Structure formats: structure tokens, C-alpha cells
Amino acid sequence: MRTLVTGAAGFIGSHVVRALIEDGHEVRALHLPSDDLRNLRGVDCERVAGDVTDEASLEAAMRGRDWVFHLAAVYALWLPDPERMRRVNVEGTRRVLSAARRAGVARVIHTSSIARFGGQGRGRRATEESPFRLGATGDLYSRTKHEAHEIAREAASEMDVVIVAPTGPIGPGDVGPTPTGKLLIACLSLPVVVVTGTSSNFADVRDMARGHVLAARVGRRGESYLLGHRDLSLVSLARMALAEMGVDRPIVVAPFSAARLAARAAVWYAERVSGRALITPAAVAIAERDLTADCSKAVRELGLPQTPIETAVRDAAAWFEREGYLKARRRSAPQWARRPAAGSP
Secondary structure: OEEEEEOOOOHHHHHHHHHHHHOOOEEEEEEOOOOOOHHHOOOOOEEEEOOOOOHHHHHHHHOOOOEEEEOOOOOOOOOOOOHHHHHHHHHHHHHHHHHHHHHOOOEEEEEOOHHHHOOOOOOOOEOOOOOOOHHHHOOHHHHHHHHHHHHHHHHOOOOOEEEEEEOEEEOOOOOOOOHHHHHHHHHHHOOOEEEEOOEEEEEEHHHHHHHHHHHHHHOOOOOEEEEOOEEEEHHHHHHHHHHHHOOOOOEEEEOHHHHHHHHHHHHHHHHHHHOOOOOOHHHHHHHHHOEOEOOHHHHHHHOOOOOOHHHHHHHHHHHHHHOOOOOOOOOOOOHHHHOOOOOOO
16 A cells, blocks of 8 residues: 555654555655654655645645555643644644545544543543543643544544554654653663652554554544553553663652642743743643553454563663663663664664
8 A cells, every 4th residue: 555654753653654664565754844753764665744734745745645644743741832732733633634535545544542532530441432531631632632533533424534542652762752751761860760640551652553554454434443552550660660671769659749739830930941841730630530541442353462561661761772862871781771672663
């Protein structure tokens, strides 16, 4: 198949590009002109600079494509221009689907998020039937991904659209890094690891990429599929990471009351000084609700792989080490980092 991947330089998007190439598909990778392209190093694909908010670049990118994988999105806890997130996540999705329809694309795989389904409350795992619960947190990313999800779901009545919703990705290529990636870096870099008492679903990012390709091949039109594997508390994930890395660090669980105070201070500082917040009241509110999920539908209907999280953690750590995220930590790499990382880019 001739395919287009939007957000192709990103964490999950770049692995989707690789998974498609491994299956013999021709890939056109759409990325912003300013994107960090290290995740596409050595990848045999057509790279196209463009923007999902620009109709002209979308029309050119769609030309001659059979499948479109729409992963481009803005993810941030806080932005000085919050409307940018809406322009990309919501209006960008609308424009991608419209351009795909005009171009005669056979199937679109839209990437939603656990944010659309998660947050059902402690002890309640999200499923594809779960209602949207994170709107009350005030989190703009969750709201925009929910709106984009509904646009894609409605479009399925007129064109062939399948929706996938990744949970928490772990693995090599976490350029951002994601909040989970920051936790892994903290496990290696800081004398004390601080987490909140929350739980989420996690999976190897390469399994998530494979899930996108499987959804294109065998997913049912208009259906949603949660792409994940295992529920873990952040304490458990930190312990696993420390054990896999052979590092000994104390783990401190911060009470949510302290996290809320820190979040308010972080936003105040971002608004007045730094322009960037590492934690927000909305993020704390989401953590209090948990993002656990039952992903058995994707395993059952798509054949979603379930690689052990330990493998993903080891390969993520090796990638962070190689890419210089941990260069201030120690003079030489530990024993685990000297082993080749399976499937690393």
C-alpha cells in the first residue's frame, strides 16, 4: 500500500513508519519543517515537510495515497498559546479527514488517546465503551483529543475510518520525552525518585505501532481500539525501572495535596517567567483519577502484540543513554546500557 503518516517524526509516528516499511508498504512521512528528525535517521521513506493545519500541504501529501495514518498532534501540559493545541488537534484532524476524502484515500487510521477513555476513577479500567471523563479536570489536551475523536467517529459514517487510542508508550525514540520517559530519566539521574500515587496502562511503543498497522489491515470501520498492555502504578514502574537498570534509588510518593500546591506554583512561574510548566493542576487531577485500561479488544480483534514492559524499559533507557539525555549522570555507561537494545532505531 502507498501510505501517508502525519506526525511521522514523533515517538509513536516514527515507529509506525518503521512498522509499515517492515511490512513492505511505501511510506510518505509528513513532518513539520522544524521537527527533530532523529527518529527517521536511516529510514527508507519519502520525507515531506508540511502542516496538518495547511490545506495545500495536506492535499499534496495525500496525492496517490491508499492509507493515511493521522498521528500529528500537540501534546503539552501547558502552553502560552493554548489555541495552538486546538488548531492542530481538532481543526487539523478535520482537515486531514476532509483532504483524505477528496483524495479518495481508501482508509484512514486516526490516532486518538487514552485521554478519551481513561480517568474512570480508582479501580475502574477504561474500555472502548467508556464515556469521556477528563473534561472536568480542565486539561486542554484531553478535551481536544476528545473532540478530534468525535470528528473521526462521525466521519466513519461517510468514509472508512478506524480509531486507535494508545495508552502510555515506553521504548526507544522518546524525543520529547513523555512524562513516562522523564520518570525513567529521573530513575537514572536523580538521587531520589518522586512520584504520585497514580496508576496507568503502559505498552511497548513498537507494539503500539504494530497496532496501527494491524488496525489498517483488519480493524473494523468506525471502531475504536485501545492500544496498551499492562496497568502499573508509578511506584511499581519506578521499581521495575530501577531493577532493570541495576540502579538503587529511594522512591518517594508525593501526596496529591503537595502535588496540587506544586502545580499551582509551576503554572504561576510559567506564566510570568519560564513559559513552560512541568506540572499543572489539571495533570494532578488526571493522576487522581488513574488511566488504567482493559486493552483486550485490540488483542482479540487485531492481534496486538504484548511485549513485556521490562523490555520496553530497558530499550528506552539504552536509547536515552545513547542520545545524551543522561550524559550528566555518570562518566561511563552501566552494564545494561552496553547491551544492544532490541529493535532500537
